[in-house]
Amino acid sequence: IYLKASLDTLVGRIKRRGRAYEQSIQHDYLAYLNQAYDAWIARARKDFFILEINADETDYVNGDDDLNELVAQIQKHCP
Template identity: 45%
Template sequence: MDVKHIAVSGNIGAGKTTLVQNLSHHFDWTAQYEEVESNPYLDDFYSDMHRWAFNLQIFFLHQRYSQILEIREGNKTIIQDRTIYEDAAIFAPNLHKMGLMSTRDYENYKAFYKTVEAQIQPPDLLIYMKASIPTLVNNIQKRGRDYEENLRLDYLKKLNEFYENWIASYDKGPLLVIDCDNTDIVENKDDISDIYNRIQAELNGLF
């Protein structure tokens, strides 16, 4: 069996980490998560987005590039919580569009990203967790992370718009979309089983 790279994408609060935990256990994959608790910029970013936007995005870009190198060198199937593409196609341009990242910093970021992108391969399967703003807000409130208390609603809405545009044009490989508004990946066993079956159907064409 070839080593495969499975990635889960979606907005803040979509349920990516929960799904990654579930799938890694079910399929015996190795999980890779975002560095949230150890991220030195996250608290500051939510308090002052304009000041810390560039620092945060560079941190995430480096983190995810390092993860991709680990995937390349490893011998197990990896399931990754968020992709490097989301940083460049969604988060950074959204911050720039909202005036939270200067044009100078944004152009610098894009140049750095292009250098990184030339050295990486896309995931073998991308799973997109599609969710409406009410679903995202409800999930964010449920998990109660302190640094997300200052999360701006307009920021979340703009991210969703960027996500929808990105997914509509995604052409780097197989894509599976999960409707999070009508899917319970925590309590509903039928929903969870359906996700397993849909993923397995995609994987049958990969492995």
């Protein structure tokens, strides 16, 4: 399961969490990680099923509907 989020979403979530140790993470590093994950997912898809979920417009922490939808998607693919 890959919860994919854009750089803007990642940066916003880091700021909202307010964890001191995360505040110094460079945007370039997050962009690099996103690219690395995308490359890894592309390779892994050749051998494994990857459920990729767009996490940009979801709130799994505060949104019960979003969380329930995530669980439903997972159950659909992994009964």
